[in-house]
């Protein structure tokens with residue numbers, strides 16, 4: 001199995017080197033965002049106002065962690081279902097997001113925008129939240145603190161485990177892999 | 185009458201929600217280990233190993249196995265000879281949930297109203313309580329924190345009696361296939377057949393309290409559970425939806441009497457974080 005180490009932020013050229021099926025270990029900064037934060041961000045984009053974070057070259061992780069225990073950097077932090085963010089994703093890609101981390105299917109519109117803008121969709125294993133938390137070293141809230149678990153957090157991660165599910169050419173593991181094991 | 189203090193109910197609820205969120209059932213863990221060995225896809229094998237490792241970390245370190253610590257669903261079988269004293273029964277349950285989610289560092293995922301403001305209640309209450317009055321002087325409590333990645337993939341269909349077993353099979357397989365990677369496979373498929381709309385949903389949810397290694401008491405339904413599991417695992421979806429022969433760990437069916445004109449079916453999907461815990465007072 002090919003393992004690629006990547007450091008954020010990234011350039012479009014670097015992102016285009018990643019291929020569906022690559023196992024990656026991500027280090028650097030990852031921003032978090034779920035439904036409520038995405039809604040606010042896209043409202044700002046539509047009104048042509050400034051965003052609270054510069055997303056150019058950055059990764060966004062669809063997650064709403066549990067509160068951290070005293071002494072721990074992060075609580076359990078596994079991916080949430082990405083398709084709920086599909087309606088907001090095209091404007092986010094235009095703002096320079098290069099990587100999205102989540103679980104589950106994406107819309108055709110999102111995949112098309114990924115190809116166009118040069119971005120990758122990573123999968124983290126859903127329900128492996130306690131394990132994933134081990135790679136999160138520091139957490140800061142950067143916007144929308146009133147949203148609690150749904151606030152935008154900045155995660156400082158080391159070797160965060162993920163798999164490239166959809167690459168910047170639109171190759172999609174959810175389409176290619178299950179077929180190989182289908183016997184019905 | 186046997187007297188039970190409301191506070192005792194609160195304490196039990198709290199303990200059960202903490203346990204359910206930290207410690208995966210041995211039935212699930214054993215099944216994950218067995219399936220990890222049998223899985224043919226290398227990625228699928230790796231995903232199952234990650235899930236097993238995750239579940240061990242969660243129970244060792246007492247942290248939530250999944251960040252979606254769920255909507256608090258409580259099933260109570262209340263003995264009719266029990267008298268609850270020194271407090272309010274429903275409040276005792278909610279207080280137990282509140283304390284578990286606060287003290288256990290669990291996520292609060294409940295909004296007070298679904299359509300307009302969706303404001304978080306900030307303590308994961310109110311719980312959803314299903315109460316049944318039964319003979320005796322005991323209180324049996326089962327809790328299940330239900331994650332919504334899988335809840336959202338659940339379906340209901342009012343089939344025609346003539347659709348029969350093949351119609352039911354087709355509907356269930358179609359639901360699992362459409363859900364694909366979203367409900368965090370390997371999943372447990374809870375099925376309710378019969379009753380009315382709400383009864384079918386209720387027994388589907390209730391079926392998820394059953395161990396994954398236990399089959400329905402009725403041989404015909406037990407066989408149907410096994411056939412469905414086999415078919416679902418032929419879909420190829422696999423662990424995390426990345427391909428493989430482990431899409432589901434079990435299919436649990438519950439059935440109920442129904443109307444001469446109807447065949448309601450509910451498919452309530454649960455992820456591999458199939459959390460439930462029980463106690464008797």
Ligand code: SF4
Nearest residue numbers: 127250331333368455
């Ligand atoms: S579906 Fe289950 S395992 Fe997946 S994120 Fe939700 S609660 Fe966790």
